[in-house]
Amino acid sequence: MAGALDGVKVLDLSRILAGPTCTQLLGDLGAEVWKIENPRSGGDDTRKWGPPFKDDLEAARTDLSAYFMCANRNKLSVSVDIATPEGQAVIHQMAAQADVVIENFKPDGLTKYGLDHASLLKAHPGVVYCSISGYGQTGPNRAKPGYDLMAQGFGGIMSLTGEPRGRPMKVGVGIADVMCGMYATVGILAALRHRDATGEGQHVDLSLVDSQIAWLINEGVAHLTTGQPRKRQGNEHATIVPYQTFEASDGHVLVAVGNDSQYQRFCDFLGRPDLAETPDFATNPARIVNRTKLLKILEGLMVERSMSEIIAGLEARKVPVGPVNTLEQVFASEQVAAREMKIEMARGDVEGGAVTLIGNPLKLSKTPVTYRRPPPHFGEDTDAVLAWLQSQAGATPD
Structure with missing residues (x-):
């Protein structure tokens, strides 16, 4: 062809x-x-x-x-x-x-x-x-x-x-x-x-x-729009919380909570529905303001669980989640073979x-x-x- x-x-x-x-x-x-x-x-x-x-x-x-x-x-x-x-x-x-x-x-x-x-x-x-x-x-x-x-x-x-x-x-x-x-x-x-x-x-x-x-896309235009310098966020997102890597007991996972309903389901998985009810964390703007306090709690809860447990539990609740793969894991995956x-x-x-x-x-x-x-x-x-x-x-x- x-x-x-x-x-x-x-x-x-x-x-x-x-x-x-x-x-x-x-x-x-x-x-x-x-x-x-x-x-x-x-x-x-x-x-x-x-x-x-x-x-x-x-x-x-x-x-x-x-x-x-x-x-x-x-x-x-x-x-x-x-x-x-x-x-x-x-x-x-x-x-x-x-x-x-x-x-x-x-x-x-x-x-x-x-x-x-x-x-x-x-x-x-x-x-x-x-x-x-x-x-x-x-x-x-x-x-x-x-x-x-x-x-x-x-x-x-x-x-x-x-x-x-x-x-x-x-x-x-x-x-x-x-x-x-x-x-x-x-x-x-x-x-x-x-x-x-x-x-x-x-x-x-x-x-x-x-x-x-x-x-530079959104970060570049955000600077042009506000005139303010943009800061390094590591693996965190500047305007969404939580949206980052978390340490598990046997590696690292990615969690991308895009809205408040996903956050509620995330907290349900962690066995802490109260974290979605308190005003400090209930909405994304509130979570941005209280990022440091919230992440300290979430990181302590996530590290107690394995990667497979976190991925299976959040996928079942339709919360975006995924592994941080090594290259060996990438090229050994069924998805890579299929594509x-x-x-x-x-x-x-x-x-x-x-x-x-x-x-x-x-x-x-x-x-x-x-x-x-x-x-x-x-x-x-x-x-x-x-x-x-x-x-x-x-x-x-x-």
């Missing part, structure tokens, strides 16, 4: 995480992705970020690190040195065949090679050219390097993450990179629709910081003959995602792609 983007060709000059996240998603949807990798550096930096590392597996296999594999399936790896005239000529040949070009160099970083958006759009006006950088193509910070950690700091999410009296805390994965890749995908698809309607390509300008600021969120892709030259990856969350009824190519070794598709380009150069137009 053809994917939604079957026939779309993507020239991928990006590396690390934001750009590769975008192009993997395009690849899952059916696009053919040519991943350009630098022969002078041994390819994408993440190939060396592990695990595994050289001490774990023989050197020939270390370029398939977990970090690299998480964002690089459904791609062809092509070794091209864009610093050379020969390499630049190859990129122009590929751009002539491509629908999309994506890169994450610093602004103006590709100008000296003649591969910047202005140059490629002039030569290939129908292409969609997407640039990802730390701060965007404009503004006083445009020349600063872009890293997920810096974006989380500059964009404010770290100021909202962590315990109230602890240090600002980054999110546990490169979420600014990942979300920037998602926004890039949306921008590219919108630009492709415009191109298909008019024949006109365009430049899509994405920054890690802009995308991170965009998903195909853990997949295996055959790769005969690795131990076990396959690599295990995280599945795509998109479930499309007519054009489902497909897993056609496992993450490639560095440069393994160079000869095949260059031979195809040569055949296209001599092809007679329809």
Whole structure:
């Protein structure tokens, strides 16, 4: 079955995480992705970020690190040195065949090679050219390097993450990179629709910081509305109580009491209906004012019970509840299996003959995602792609 983007060709000059996240998603949807990798550096930096590392597996296999594999399936790896005239000529040949070009160099970083958006759009006006950088193509910070950690700091999410009296805390994965890749995908698809309607390509300008600021959502708008600083809440909710993690006797659970009737049922489970009747705790506004006093009581009651007891008891009363799973528990769950969120892709030259990856969350009824190519070794598709380009150069137009 053809994917939604079957026939779309993507020239991928990006590396690390934001750009590769975008192009993997395009690849899952059916696009053919040519991943350009630098022969002078041994390819994408993440190939060396592990695990595994050289001490774990023989050197020939270390370029398939977990970090690299998480964002690089459904791609062809092509070794091209864009610093050379020969390499630049190859990129122009590929751009002539491509629908999309994506890169994450610093602004103006590709100008000296003649591969910047202005140059490629002039030569290939129908292409969609997407640039990802730390701060965007404009503004006083445009020349600063872009890293997920810096974006989380500059964009404010770290100021909202962590315990109230602890240090600002980054999110546990490169979420600014990942979300920037998602926004890039949306921008590219919108630009492709415009191109298909008019024949006109365009430049899509994405920054890690802009995308991170965009998903401050309610906390960001609350600050803009009130003018007041927002405070770190840890795992508590700023305006709903109780809505947080609780320690159980054998782990942690999440309880999200969204209204007063759910709170009453929560107190019934705890054997303390009086906590829903006293004026200090009866309504959510009252619980916010008396948060500290109430939580001290609730935490003492919850820690006496096991995770399974709490989850079963609250689910029976239709109070939102769930576990705080380890990754082992996540990937062993029946829900993950049912939703195909853990997949295996055959790769005969690795131990076990396959690599295990995280599945795509998109479930499309007519054009489902497909897993056609496992993450490639560095440069393994160079000869095949260059031979195809040569055949296209001599092809007679329809």
